[in-house]
Amino acid sequence: MAEGEKGLLVKCPCCGAAVRWQPAAEFRPFCSRRCRDQDLLAWATEAYRVVGEPNESEGSPDTT
Numbered sequence: 244m245a246e247g248e249k250g251l252l253v254k255c256p257c258c259g260a261a262v263r264w265q266p267a268a269e270f271r272p273f274c275s276r277r278c279r280d281q282d283l284l285a286w287a288t289e290a291y292r293v294v295g296e297p298n299e300s301e302g303s304p305d306t307t
């Protein structure tokens with residue numbers, strides 16, 4: 244499973260920019276901290292909204 248020195252190219256989930264999957268890419272799979280922050284923000288907003296839903300209040304091992 245050697246990755247080689249080229250590194251894998253992935254797409255930033257936020258803006259779709261190509262990101263090289265390497266240790267130096269601190270915010271991978273995002274292209275930048277801004278994209279990562281945006282995604283975290285969106286995720287947090289979603290999670291916050293879901294908390295209010297009475298449907299799935301129990302049995303969610305994913306939630307901390």
Ligand SMILES: [Zn+2]
Nearest residue numbers: 255258274278
């Ligand atoms: Zn991006």
